[in-house]
Amino acid sequence: MSTKNQTASFGAKLGRLARDNSVPIMFILICAVCIPLAGFSGGYLLNEIITRMGRNTFLILSLLIPIMAGMGLNFGMTLGAMAGEIALILTADWQIWGIPGVVLSMILSIPLSVGLGLLCGKILNMAKGREMVTSYIVSYFINGVYQLVVLYMMGSIIPIAHSSIKLPRGYGIRNTVSLLNMRQCIDNLWAIRVGGVKIPVLTFLIIALLCLVILWFRKTKLGQDMRAVGQDMNVARDAGVDVERTRIISIVISTVLAGFGMILYLQNMGNISTYSSHSQIGMFCIAALLVGGASVDKASIGNVFLGVSLFHLMFIVAPAAGAKITGDSMIGEYFRVFVSYGVITVALVMYETKKRRAKASLGRQLELEQKGADK
Amino acid sequence: MSENVWTSKSLSDRLRGAVASFGLPRLIIAGFLLLLFIMAPFVGVNFFTQITNTLNRFSWNAVMVLAMVPMVHSGCGLNFGLPLGIVSGLLGATMSIEFGFTGAMSFVMAIVLATPFAVVLGLGYGWLLNRIKGGEMMIATYVGFSAVAFMCILWLLLPFKSPNMVWGLAGKGLRTTISLEGYYDKVLANFLQVRIGDLVIPGGTILFFALLAFAMWAFLHTKTGTAMTAVGSNPTFARASGINIDKIRILSVVMSTWLAAVGILVYQQGFGFVQLYMAPFYMALPAVSAILIGGATVNKASITNVVIGTFLFQGIVTMTPTVMNSMIHMDMSEVIRIIVSNGMILYALTRKSEAIR
Amino acid sequence: MTENAPLLEMKGIRKDFFGNQVLTDIHLSLKEGEVLGLVGENGAGKSTLMKILFGMNVIAETGGYDGDILLNGEKVRFGSPFDALAAGIGMVHQEFSLIPGFTATENILLNREPRHKAGVVSQIFGERLETLDRKKMQDQAASAIQRMGIRIDPDMVISDMPIGHKQFTEIARELSKDQLRLLILDEPTAVLTEKEAEALLASIRGMAASGIAVIFITHRLQEILDVCDRVLVMRDGYAVQDVPAARTSIPEITKWMVGRSVDTSASARADEQLETGRVIMSISRLWVDMAGETVRDVSLDVYEGEILGIGGLAGQGKLGIPNGVMGLYEAGGSVTFDEKPIPLNQPRSCLDASIAFVSEDRRGVGLLLDESLEWNIAFPPMQIQNKFLKSYLGGLIKWRDEAAIREVTSRYVDSLQIRCTGTRQKAKELSGGNQQKVCLAKAFALEPRFLFVSEPTRGIDVGAKELVLNALKRFNREHGVTVVMISSELEELRQICDRIAIVSGGRIAGILPATRSSEEFGMLMVSQVK
């Protein structure tokens, strides 16, 4: 390294900081423009963000572990979401209400999530190097299986008693399943109001607990192995780490957590859109994580919280701001969809170009060496 | 060693080899379709009507499947970014109507007007894909999605005036579906239509596809086409042979984007409507799985793959609802379509031999 | 366990790869605390011998080996490197096996991390959920570094380390294993600075003093003499000498390494004839960024009509030269051909100037494995010289002329005796030797004025080897084409070249007429150019 690099100017450092965090900065700018236009009160915004934070954070946290294991953004978290939904449908049909209903759903979702996670992990091990696109297609594929189960097998093979859930034709589940009897049961327990802002204390405690578990997990042997596998599969294998198994475990954990997250999410919403709740959830969670400054190979708990607040701030203000500017509320709706996809595109492009830049750097070093020798 | 590979193999080995190279999923799909055809008469479904439907849907979709070929050949993988081309086609279609063209002329003008958009978008898209070699498929998917979402905003904002297209009440913003009656509804299908009893063959549309397919076949036999195949087969070899890989890849992306634009126009003329907003969103997946069902892999595809794949895929899509419905009174076609198409893509993505790139 | 038995004994080790004998009757014995230097040219069988000792999977996959390995007098046969590790054998490979984002400590204890006592969670989900005992890790790593005797920062992340420290981290990892009794170091000093190398030699002496036996593989012979108790010289799969280091010298070792009785440089033309020839290609100050074959500051003139050989040990940079000139790897410096400058990093510019290249990487660069022989041979001339094309519409459409392509392909299939079922057979179905011939045919079909041939005989059988070399020679003599051939096999170079340049450490160590003795070339190979 030349001495020039060591005395890199403050400006250059700032530039690098800006480049490394370009996505969050971009989002802060978008929000800064949109908030005054939308004209919402601060209290309203805060309330909304707190609600959405409680609703979504758990789901987004489920993405962290596969990133640690080098498997990229787990588009297959949708699988967990589907497992959670199936568990909730059954719980709703058995009329188990309130917190016991949530707990039972979580327990029921575990075997489903583990099974789906194992399948997804096995498939991803067969497609090393393109985990993301594969997990993305896996989520579609399993969505087909989910529809097969929910639309044709529930009510015919799997007993469903209540006509409020079942389609009139005798099998299949309705478009919406009401969870009125467990709606916000966790959010409302111990909830406190601070100046008109409702804080769902228990939900945040659960999220905090998961954060602690993730922090603890990083310190375990398995966590260490995952980091090793994520950085260099071959080295880890040479050192005796069972690479394939470790990768599968990371996906299984992610799927189970996503299942729990989906149950928490839906208890807040109060109803299940049987055929669409899960389909977009993966995309929005990934977008939120990326907005928080995470990348395909690096993500922290801080990214999750920053991402969930910024992304949902944008989500709330964009339609109103769009309506203000153009007089059409749909513009803002489309705008936020565009931004969600756009941010994932940008993050993926940045990740790939960074990989290529790392490869090219050695040549420059050689050239410098030779020039150094000339002097 | 390898010189006498062929002679030393027994017949059963060869058969197994043939099955392996054809791919088990493809055999299952082909067998399933065959079963549907055989069962059709027994469950009281008119066989020829089914064939007609299948041929119709084949003719609507084949061009979009053909759009996969150039990018597979140049090693850019499956074009999950197909919606980008579709968006160009939609721009051509809406502009052609806006400018007041009618009948067959509106179809020609739609293609003409879509071309500059397809070329410009294709150039940008190709440039992007060159910067992210190795990660094409995932990024292509999201480029397609972003483009569709972006166009949703534009459909609302662009100053279209034609009363056939804008919302009647507001007087601005395009409708979600626009009828093509009086424009190019069935212009190709009705041209050179062949009727044999119940069997109706949309001669014009199939001829149009055949022309494009022939052009593609011919292109692959030219110097540049040969270079494109080589780039896809082994990019390092091509580079060592003095080929500008990036240029060839961009060319393939532009071709693919343009074909997607034309493909959606052909689809519209058969379907009779222009679908805007979120409609192009998931149009890439059926096209991708169709070509894979036809025997293509992530880096090899031929015109035959396109024809066989589109026919099998559309055959299943059209046959399952009717046959299944009359058999067990359950319409499971949508679910079967999702499982078959995505399962096929998964199969292609997880095959060892293709995992190298 | 026998008391007086040596720590390690290898008896009558034989190994062949598909009938190709690479090791013949190797005997080796090593006492506790003894340092053995293992030297030999590339391909002499050093790596294979070590792979056998270390139980690498390739050995079992290729049919195992003959002979016995005894540890403390007990016969052992390792199924995998993990068995070898358990038996107390450690190996530091040339390629680093380190996790880039981990600290030295984490790498030293990779997958052997000490853990806290089991809790309920780990009882249920397995011991992998025990937390790491960071404190203990620090201590163990520190004590391993202590044992090595070279100071490295245990908390530094590998990717921030200078290359030498990465090497030391690997050594510390082996030393941290309690059961370690024998350490194999495969060219550890290749990446080290002079200072670091000295420190390592001191460290080796320290290890030996503490009772660990060391097998030390290196091309730097002075180091052998400095640190080893005994030297084992290998050549062509035989152990040719096993002597105490104190009783030999560098020239002697060099002679054993390269010394063959053959002296076949009859082909070389007289020196003076060459020196007067016209310079057709002039390379100056070339650097090439090719992983494992880095070229630094190479200047070289090639005379018209000659066959120039470029030799040297593996990893010294000889392969980087043609790959850099041809634009396949990032390069800098300047190259002129026929008095015109050739822009670097553009393969096309070389090809347009009528320079062709047969790559050493047949499957990666040389061939379209999934395409027919016709395509493989006709593709470059078609793209570069518009051959085998039919023009229509005034050149607007350039159509592939399949007949012409078949004609030229079958001509080369005949003249190079390529064994195939037909010109349409896929390249991947051919054997290595025939694939190599296709690569040559591809280059010949360009009808170049200048030809780079890189490792043309690597991995092909003897018959094909002869044919390839003869074809090259004929091509040179009959068509007056200048040929630069890069090869690891000195004898092969001496057989057909006029002059031979030896590359060492990414630089040209010297250029000699092919008629000079093997020893002289050997000295160049092991010399250190600074």
Next chain:
Amino acid sequence: MNKSRKWLFRAGALLLLILVALLMLWIGRGHTVYFDNKTIEHQGVEYKPPYKVVVRVNGEQVAKLNARERGMATWIGQNFKMELEVTWEKKGEAVVRSFTQKLPYNMDGIVLNLPALLNDFPEEVYLSEFVPVATEAEEVEEEIITSEFELSDL
């Protein structure tokens, strides 16, 4: 680590999970309880409903029923407790009575006839299952929307 001990722990954990699930099934079962303040016939005698009944569950007023009215409340678990504030005659004195009722596990909806309850009739008289009557309008087949894209709120 001791292998068999590990498996013991695992089995224990699994058993615990199943037990928790069963417990949840038990304590989490929700019921809808309907209160009918309607005339009831028992052994040939008609019993008139009181003028007004206020139903309190968990100290919260869930229904205020005049004669011939029906109210409802939801309850999680099987030990249903309620407090009735009964006014028999218009402008009469209100009497407060507490009831504890075991709810049958397999009934979603339970109808309690208040006059029968207040007259301390046996359970089969005042307690009956609530059977929802599907209305004709509900029988209309609803279209399944399986589209993978929807502009949903988060």
